[in-house]
Amino acid sequence: MASKPLQLKFVQSATRVHQLPELGPEVAFVGRSNVGKSSLINALAHQRQLARVSNTPGRTQLINVFSHLAGGAVVDLPGYGYARVPGHIRGDWSSMIEGYLLEREELVMVFALVDGEIGPTPLDVQMLEWLRYNDVPHTVVATKSDKVKSAKRQRRKRDLAEGCMLEQGDIVWVSASKNVGVDRLRDLVISHLTT
Numbered sequence: 001m002a003s004k005p006l007q008l009k010f011v012q013s014a015t016r017v018h019q020l021p022e023l024g025p026e027v028a029f030v031g032r033s034n035v036g037k038s039s040l041i042n043a044l045a046h047q048r049q050l051a052r053v054s055n056t057p058g059r060t061q062l063i064n065v066f067s068h069l070a071g072g073a074v075v076d077l078p079g080y081g082y083a084r085v086p087g088h089i090r091g092d093w094s095s096m097i098e099g100y101l102l103e104r105e106e107l108v109m110v111f112a113l114v115d116g117e118i119g120p121t122p123l124d125v126q127m128l129e130w131l132r133y134n135d136v137p138h139t140v141v142a143t144k145s146d147k148v149k150s151a152k153r154q155r156r157k158r159d160l161a162e163g164c165m166l167e168q169g170d171i172v173w174v175s176a177s178k179n180v181g182v183d184r185l186r187d188l189v190i191s192h193l194t195t
């Protein structure tokens with residue numbers, strides 16, 4: 001059976017929770033810069049340019065909100081981990097993201113992206129520990145599965161799960177480039193937005 005569409009429309013960018021529109025249940029995507037977040041959101045929505053909005057200069061540091069036609073919203077949180085980001089911006093990033101993740105009542109699920117090829121970085125682990133500590137519902141998504149050679153796949157899956165302190169079955173593997181696992185993730189996203 002074909003996966004249901006995820007029809008998204010960019011609504012607005014914001015820096016603080018109180019500026020966000022109320023569109024019903026919300027899922028958020030978070031991950032370090034370059035993890036493949038924009039590519040994945042575009043693949044989920046079948047729109048090549050959608051998440052480019054968040055890649056335009058000035059918007060990379062903002063919370064970007066997309067409304068879902070059938071109800072709810074998808075939120076693209078700014079990527080973390082740019083070594084060149086000055087300390088005070090990093091501080092703003094943390095307070096903005098932490099504020100969103102802790103205070104947003106509409107938030108039902110956070111998809112925490114980890115690069116499937118390189119596994120969780122120390123910052124990813126810190127993010128996962130923080131989500132766990134604060135009881136923020138989250139699902140780990142491993143990106144770029146096509147970059148892992150099939151001979152190494154089983155081991156990589158085991159190592160990545162271990163690095164995230166999870167069972168292998170808890171992790172959703174995807175490749176936005178090769179459209180692997182994207183339908184399954186889309187169904188999961190829709191199930192959170194429409195229940």
Ligand code: GDP
Pocket residue numbers: 031032033034035036037038039040079143144145146147174175176177178
């Ligand atoms: P973002 O910074 O997290 O939004 O990451 P992007 O979506 O811009 O992707 C960062 C880089 O990874 C780009 O060069 C993408 O082409 C590449 N990329 C993203 N997803 C995949 C994937 O599924 N497979 C492969 N091989 N490359 C990917």
